[in-house]
Amino acid sequence: MSTFTPSTIDAETFLREQRRKELVRILTCGNVDDGKSTLIGRLLLDAGLLADDAMKTLEEDSKRYGTTGGAIDPALLMDGLQAEREQGITIDVSYRYFFTEKRTFILADVPGHAQYTRNMATAASTSDMAVVLIDATKGVTEQTYRHTAIIALLGIRHVLVTVNKMDLVGYDQAVFDRIRADFGECCARFDFTDLHYIPVSALAGDNVVHGSASMPWYRGGTLMHLLETLNVASDRNLIDFRFPVQIVLRPNSTFRGFAGTIASGTVRPGDDVVIFPSRKHTRIRSIETFDGPLQEAFAGQAVALTLTEEIDVSRGDVLAHPQNVPTLDDRCEAMIVWMGEEPLTPHQTFFLRLGRAESLATVDAIRYELDVQTHHRKDAASLPMNGIGRCSLTFHQPLAFDSYAKNRTTGSFVLIDRVTNATVAAGMVLDRRREDAKGRWQMEPRSRTLRRESGSIAPKQREKLWKQKPVTLLFTGYSGAGKSTIAYALEEQLFEEGHIAVVLDAENARLGLNRDLGFTTEERSENVRRVMEVAKMLNDAGIIALCALVAPTDEIRRNARDLIGSDRFLLIHCDAPLEICRKRHPKALYQKAHEENVPGVSSAYEIPSDADLILRTEEETPTQCAQKVADRMREQWLF
Amino acid sequence: MASYSLTHLEQLEAESIEIFREVAATFRKPVLMYSIGKDSSVLLHLARKAFHPGKLPFPLLHIDTTFKFREMIAFRDRVVRELGLELIVHTNEEGVRKGISPFVQGSAVYTDIMKTDALKQAIEKYQFDCAIGGARRDEERSRAKERIFSFRDAHHRWDPKSQRPELWRLWNTRIRDGESMRAFPLSNWTELDVWHYIHVENIPVVPLYFAALRPVVRRKGSLIMVDDDRLPLEPGEIPEMRLVRFRTLGCYPLTGAVESPATTLPEILEELLCTNTTERHDRLIDTDQVASMEQKKRDGYF
Known part of the structure; x- marks a missing residue:
């Protein structure tokens, strides 16, 4: 019923052509009134893709139902919609298949009414290319905005804007140019690789398969030409295994x-x-x-x-591959297309399918709902059916994933209702590492019934015993700047004076407590957070914590200060030029900077703007530096 | 330098293999619906690819209506023997006892009882939770909107209004006890793709697909092969030997032959490329009533 093949080809040619032919999936959006069915029908008709029996049916149907006064009405070929309604057949996304000399196509046709967003998202999720239909007599409409937003959201990068019914506006270039400008404005925010505008008349056949004598001002390719030639192979991600x-x-x-x-x-x-x-x-x-x-x-x-x-x-x-890994986390931020009949509200738990993994997932919060017509974000307590919004989710086990922008397969998921097993949402993971990193510092404990316990020893008693007030020192700087060396020198000095201090070294932490963490900014942030939690416990026990950590960003260091409390926190910047650090570093870390994430080389290191003390480690010895810090501590914390 | 691109047939193959693996990974007791036709041959070949070097993790199920072409049964038994497969043959014995035949009750009732009911019986008897079939979306209109994983309620009914949306390749295979799924690994294949693949992969098919002189009678514009003496000849009907072949295989009294000289795969491909009427054209069950396939599917037909 819905396969269309050229009728003038021999088997040998066919087999030869097939060896280099690629499969392209297209989505068509627009509704019947825009002439979508006519357009697709015309495409197949003019490309000689109609079977004899389909052609005969078309001729008969054109006389009976046609809107063209008995002439061939290509709409009837594709539509079926009218007929399906009359016969009580269900209307849904349907797929059609055709091929030309150059390519094989699967065309997903989305009916334009009820369940629109859901159907569009479904069809768009597997499509490479979208044909957006605009009626020249109406121009860019609200529906055009909806289509474009969903296409962009689902990651389609090749868009053919087809301005139809040019015959009804006298093939006027001004009309086309205005629509082109309007559309360009509407989708300026989207990152399409290809955006082509084609003025056509599906009914008369202009610029669909054959060129147009009526629009000599149009120099671009016909719709079929573009379908056959746009490069979609480059969309495939051949980098991240x-x-x-x-x-x-x-x-x-x-x-x-x-x-x-x-x-x-x-x-x-x-x-x-x-x-x-x-x-x-x-x-x-x-x-x-x-x-x-x-x-x-x-x-x-x-x-x-x-x-x-x-x-x-x-x-x-x-x-x-070890040098190019996905995110491993039990939380993510994602755009959600909600398809459930009941609205989505926070704290609901679903089955989640992400890649081939299955887990339970809880929607923690709806950050905002996206108005696909205006692209405005609005606060929302819930998402209605066919609503689109940004949500934060917690997976009940850590999963490996990427952002959808980077990887359509490892960045997409569906949510399934735990009772009915219905597929209720499509999700696309956002690249929000920084916010996630911050989220961990501010995250609420999983259980709301937890309460902080404490013993009966008063802080004053501990201060008296150790002759010190507990404080956390964060030594920050490049790898090789001397953070650990100074921290250990200081620890020794304090020990000899009868105080108690513990060095928390980043490397040591990574051997145990933090052995699951890598070296992305996000993971470095988490590394610091955990060490700070330990420092805080030590401080609570009256012990001084000397933390040697790269802590590469202002944000991380600010979070650390907030966690410990600024009244017992000192930020010490071990400052040495990168060249010195490079020479000093024992583990040839810097030679591997091309494959690992080294702050100051292959990732950012922000020079602290709020350091309490700066140590010039290329000018002074570790002992001198430690002495300087001890002097500073004596002002307030040692007695 | 490798091109890192797949031809369209390779893409279809990879998608089908992925579907097979998903079935095996997520269902307790799946089964492969083996109807002996060309689509089943392709289906079987893809299943073997999906689980190589292992064996198929599910049996084959053939619903035998007792009116299949004899050559089909011979082919089935040979394939099963040569590949060492597990085959379950199920026939609606109650239907046989009642003497249900396309000649007496008509094709609609016959199909209902000997195919639809028989399939439901087999699924219930063996407690299959997923039946893999060779249906393609290009076959006819109601199938164009069929899912790759198609949900069936406890009564095996298909509800086209409440189908689960299928996004990306994240198929929702969850069902509750008593419910079942149909999986269609060939959803995105066309008839031409199937023949093309058979040619490229050298897959054996029932010889009835190739032209030969066969005894046929002409009925309602179709050429019906006289495969055995159960076919009641109407007055004046005399079987004549004609050079025919079949584009689709089912029950012989309901399957029309086409006159054709095509005896090789390239000739079949060429015929398909040139004539190009739709294959179900030759199957009588679809034309019983308007939109008949959607109705049958709602009732639990595959």
């Missing part, structure tokens, strides 16, 4: 294959990989397929990977 494990194949005791479809990137036997969420490291032994092992596999291929070590890997885990 992500392999969500779909199923473990264990046909016998010697073979253990992790089967799945490569979400992005490429992989070869011998590659080092990290498994998420366990963060275990291993290596690819082989890439297996029915047709034999592969020397390399890439995004889109369904394969089975074997590993060199016997490591526990299960469905839902994600494999990545």
Whole structure:
């Protein structure tokens, strides 16, 4: 019924062409009144893609139902909508298939009425390209805004704005130019790779497959030309290797294959990989397929990977290369398209499917609702059906994911109602690392019934015993600036004077307490937060905490000060030029800056603007520096 | 330098393999609906690819209406034997006892009892929670909006109004006890893709798809093959030998042959490229009533 193939091609040519033909998925949006059905019908008709029996049906239907006075009405071909309504058949997204010499197409056709947002989002989620239809007699309408917003939200990067019914406005270039300007304004905020405007008359056939004699002022390609030639292959992410494990194949005791479809990137036997969420490291032994092992596999291929070590890997885990990993977290910020009949309210818990992982997820808060017509954000206590909004979610177990902008496969999820099993939401993860990092500092405890306990020893008693008031010193600076060296020198000096102080060294913390953390700014922030929590406990026990941490940003250091309390917190900047640090550093860290995240080199280090003390470590010895700090402490904390 | 791109057939193959693996990973007791036709042959081939080097993690189920072409049954048994597959054959025995046949009760009642009811019986008997089928969206209009994972309630009914939206490839495979799912790995394939793939992958199909001299009678504009002596000949009907082949295979009294000289896969492809009427054109059950397929699906037909 809905396959359309050219009728003048022999098998040999067909087979030859097919060997280099790619599959392109298109979404058409616009409603019947804009002439959408006519447009698609015209496309197939003029491209010679109509079967004999379909053509005959079209001729008969044109006489019976047509709006063209008996002439061929291409709308009837595609529409079916009218007919479906008459026959009581359900209207939903439907898919049509056709091919030309250059490409094979799957066209998702979305009916323009009830459940609009839901259907659009569904169709757009798998599409590469969108045809946005505008009626030249009406211009850009509210519906155009809705379409465009949803297309952009779902990450379609190639848009063909088709201005139809040019015949009804006398093929006037001014009309086209005005629509073009209006639309350009409407979507200036979106990041489309391709944005083309085509003036057409679907009814008369101008610029659909054939050019137009009536619009000599238009120099661009016809709709079909653009569909056949726009480069969509570049959308595929071949950089970030992500392999969500779909199923473990264990046909016998010697073979253990992790089967799945490569979400992005490429992989070869011998590659080092990290498994998420366990963060275990291993290596690819082989890439297996029915047709034999592969020397390399890439995004889109369904394969089975074997590993060199016997490591526990299960469905839902994600494999990545060690130098390019996804976020591992139990929280995320996301745009949600809500499809449930009852509105979404905060604190509801759902089944979540993200990649091939399944978890429970709770929507903690609705940050705002997006008005897709005006693009305005408004506060919302709930999201109605077909509403779109930004939400924060907590997963009930840590999951590996990316932002949707970076990866359409590992950045998307659905929420499923726990009672009815209905799919109630589509989610797209936002890249909000900084806010997430801040969120951790300010996060509420999971349980609301927790209460702080305390013993009976008064702080004064502890102060008397140790001859000190507890304080936390945060030594910040580049790696190699001398933070730890000075901290240990100070610890020794205090010890000899009968005080008690403990060095909390970032490296030591990473060997135990923080061994799950990497070196992104977000993870560095969390590293500092945890060390600060320990420092606070030490302080509560009367002990001085000397924390040697890079703490690369003002925000992190401000958070640390807030957590400890500014009355017992000193920020000490170990200042040395980067070249000195580079030479000093024992572990050749800086040589690896191209692959690791080194503050000051491959990621930002913000020079503190609010340091309580600055130590020039290239000019003074560690002992001198420690002495300087001790002197400062004597003013207030040591006695 | 590798091109890192897949042809459209490779993309379809990868998608189908992913669907198969998803079924095996998320259902307790799936089954592959094996109807012996070309789509089933492709389906089986893809399933073998999905679980290589392992065996299929589910059995094959054939609903035998007892009116299948004899060559189909022979082909089925050979494939099962050669590939070492587990096959379950189910027939609606009550229907057989009542003598249900397309000639007596008509095609609609016959299909209802010998196919739809038989399928429900088998699913209940073996407690299958997901049946994998070879339906394609390009076959006819009600299938164009079918999901890849299509939910069925405890009465096997399809409710086109409350289908679950399918976003990305995040299929919602959750069901409750008694409910079941139909999964369609070939959803996005066209008839041409199926033949093209059979050609490229060298997949065996029932010889009835290739032209040969066969005894046929002409009925209601269709050529019906006289496959055995159960076909009641109407007065004046004399079977004649014609060079015919089948584009689709089902129950022989309900499946029309087409006159064709195509004896090889390239010839079939060429025929498909040139004539291009729709394949279900030759199946009588679809034309029983307007929108009949949607109605059948609501009732629990595959």
